[in-house]
Each structure stands twice: as C-alpha cells, then as structure tokens.
Amino acid sequence: MSDPNAPQDPYTAGQQPEPPGGSTTPPEPSRPPMPPPPxxxxxxxxxxxxYGSQPPAxxxxxxxxxxxxAGYYGQSAYAYPKNxxxxxxxxxxxxxxxxxxxxxxxxxIIVGNRxxxxxxxxxxxxxxxxxxxxxxxxxxxxxSALAVVVVIIVxxxxxxxxxxxxxx
Amino acid sequence: MSTRTDRRGRPLDTGPGRAVVVRSARSPLLVGGLSxxxxxxxxxxxxxxxxxxxxxxxLALTGMYCAGCGGLRAVxxxxxxxxxxxxxxxxxxxxxxxxxxxxxxxxxxxxxxxxGRPATAASDWRSVRSAWTVLVVVVAFGVLRxxxxxxxxxxx
Numbered sequence: 001m002s003d004p005n006a007p008q009d010p011y012t013a014g015q016q017p018e019p020p021g022g023s024t025t026p027p028e029p030s031r032p033p034m035p036p037p038p039x040x041x042x043x044x045x046x047x048x049x050x051y052g053s054q055p056p057a058x059x060x061x062x063x064x065x066x067x068x069x070a071g072y073y074g075q076s077a078y079a080y081p082k083n084x085x086x087x088x089x090x091x092x093x094x095x096x097x098x099x100x101x102x103x104x105x106x107x108x109i110i111v112g113n114r115x116x117x118x119x120x121x122x123x124x125x126x127x128x129x130x131x132x133x134x135x136x137x138x139x140x141x142x143x144s145a146l147a148v149v150v151v152i153i154v155x156x157x158x159x160x161x162x163x164x165x166x167x168x
Numbered sequence: 169m170s171t172r173t174d175r176r177g178r179p180l181d182t183g184p185g186r187a188v189v190v191r192s193a194r195s196p197l198l199v200g201g202l203s204x205x206x207x208x209x210x211x212x213x214x215x216x217x218x219x220x221x222x223x224x225x226x227l228a229l230t231g232m233y234c235a236g237c238g239g240l241r242a243v244x245x246x247x248x249x250x251x252x253x254x255x256x257x258x259x260x261x262x263x264x265x266x267x268x269x270x271x272x273x274x275x276x277x278x279x280x281x282x283x284g285r286p287a288t289a290a291s292d293w294r295s296v297r298s299a300w301t302v303l304v305v306v307v308a309f310g311v312l313r314x315x316x317x318x319x320x321x322x323x324x
Contacts, residue, residue, distance in 0.1 A: 083292055084293075084298075084299060088295070088299045091299045091302055094303060098235060098307070099306075099310070147225055
C-alpha cells in the first residue's frame with residue numbers, strides 16, 4: 001500500500017493497529033479488499049459540492065454513487081473527514097428496511113441530516129448517500145407508523161389472536 | 169461560580185463546566201438511557217411467552233427470519249446471564265452486543281466536553297469501513313440463517 005504519489009495515504013493510516021478495544025466492527029471472516037489508493041490528492045480541496053453531484057475535475061473520475069459499495073473505496077477521502085456520516089445514514093436506512101424499523105430509520109434520518117450539514121460545510125462530498133439514507137429512513141418510518149395503526153385497528157376490532165400466534 | 173477544589177485545596181479541573189458537558193453529551197446519554205430502559209423492560213417482560221410483543225412484520229409477511237429475529241429473546245437471555253440461550257436465539261446479537269456497548273462508551277467519551285476531538289481522515293475511514301462491514305454482516309447473516317442447512321445453527 002505504499003504509493004509514492006500518495007504522501008498522506010489515509011488507507012494505510014486507517015490500517016494501523018488500533019488501541020485495545022478500539023474496533024467497533026463485528027468480526028467478519030472476509031473483509032472487502034482494500035483498493036489501491038488514489039493516484040494524487042484531490043485537487044479540489046475542501047470546496048463544497050452540490051448534493052449528488054460528481055466532483056467535476058479530478059483526474060481519476062470516481063464511479064457513480066450507489067453502483068456498488070466498492071465504488072466508495074475508489075474515491076479520495078482526504079478532504080472530507082465526515083464522509084462516514086453519509087455512509088452510516090445509508091447503511092442504517094438499508095438495515096431499517098429489513099429489521100428494527102423505527103430503531104434504525106430514525107437514526108438514519110438524524111445521521112443523514114448531519115451528513116447533509118457536513119456536505120454544506122465542505123467536510124463531506126457524499127450528499128447523495130445522505131439523501132438516500134434520509135429518504136429511506138422517512139419511508140420506513142411512514143410504513144412502520146402505518147403498521148402500528150393497522151395493529152391498533154386489529155386490536156380494537158378484536159382480531160388480535162390471528163396476529164399473535166408467534167412472538168418476536 | 170467559585171472555583172471548586174479537591175481535598176488538598178488544589179483547584180479541580182472542571183473542564184468546560186457541568187452544563188456544557190451535559191449538553192454536549194446529551195445525545196449518547198439519551199440513547200443510552202432509552203436503550204437501558206428498553207433492556208430492563210425486555211428483561212422483566214419475557215418475550216418467550218406470547219402476547220407481550222408485536223410479531224415481527226417480516227416474519228409475519230414473508231415467513232422468513234430477518235437478522236434481528238430472536239433478538240428480544242436473546243436480550244432477555246443475556247440479561248439473565250444465559251449466554252447459551254441467547255446464542256441459540258440470535259448469535260449475531262450476542263457477538264454484537266459487547267461491540268455496541270463499547271462503541272457507545274467511546275461515543276460518550278468522545279462527546280464528553282465541548283465539541284470533542286475533530287474527525288480525521290483516518291478515523292473517518294475506520295468509521296466508513298465499520299458502516300459497510302455492519303451492512304455486509306447483517307445482510308449476510310439474514311440470508312444465511314434462512315438457508316435450510318444452516319437453520320439449526322443460525323435460526324432462532
């Protein structure tokens with residue numbers, strides 16, 4: 001991972017051993033492979049970008065957002081120390097679809113709005129991810145609220161036993 | 169506000185002041201308090217007997233186990249120090265619980281005081297990696313526990 005063209009390589013910095021008990025990631029048998037670092041520091045500094053827009057000028061054009069998770073890794077994280085907020089928002093949003101409902105969707109909205117603020121301040125450039133997380137979060141909140149209303153109606157009308165065969 | 173001192177008369181390093189500290193740490197404190205209240209509720213109200221909790225909509229609609237299936241029962245077992253029982257219900261939750269607690273402690277420590285440490289490229293990269301790892305692990309676990317051959321080990 002030593003690239004003479006990348007004097008301040010954040011990837012190797014991220015690979016340094018963490019202090020004891022420093023990792024918050026669950027154990028995983030196979031981590032995504034680390035991509036090669038970008039050839040040069042991003043020339044556009046900390047200039048804020050519009051939501052969802054691609055960085056216009058950098059020599060290695062990044063792949064479009066959302067194509068696959070690996071698409072993120074090819075991008076420079078140099079000047080954007082708060083890009084993780086947008087990623088967390090999207091991840092929480094996706095997780096909230098499968099499970100947890102409110103309990104993942106509401107954090108997705110909160111974190112997503114913080115990510116949007118970071119984009120506006122020029123500390124992140126993944127506003128598209130943040131928007132996706134917020135939108136998914138609101139959709140899940142709406143569907144969950146709808147489900148709660150349906151359950152209340154079912155309870156009130158006395159058909160609860162049909163929904164109550166299992167408990168989770 | 170008079171300067172507080174310790175027993176030997178030296179001024180205490182009270183930092184930015186209690187009000188500022190509580191304000192900056194209110195998010196982790198709020199989340200921790202709500203989580204603790206929910207955990208106590210699950211510990212006291214047994215999810216193993218029907219009628220106490222809503223059926224998971226994913227299970228009710230699709231008949232499949234999502235990654236959180238058995239989570240309430242696993243939390244209930246963990247609060248009663250039954251790690252084996254919790255493992256049978258949801259092994260991912262058993263593995264993730266200490267990491268989540270650890271992450272919360274670090275969050276609290278980071279936000280204790282005014283502003284906390286600024287994010288760096290390295291810490292941000294670790295956080296990004298953690299986020300994608302969580303997504304991959306949760307989705308993979310949700311898929312694998314529905315594979316018939318793995319049901320005895322991974323399904324609740």
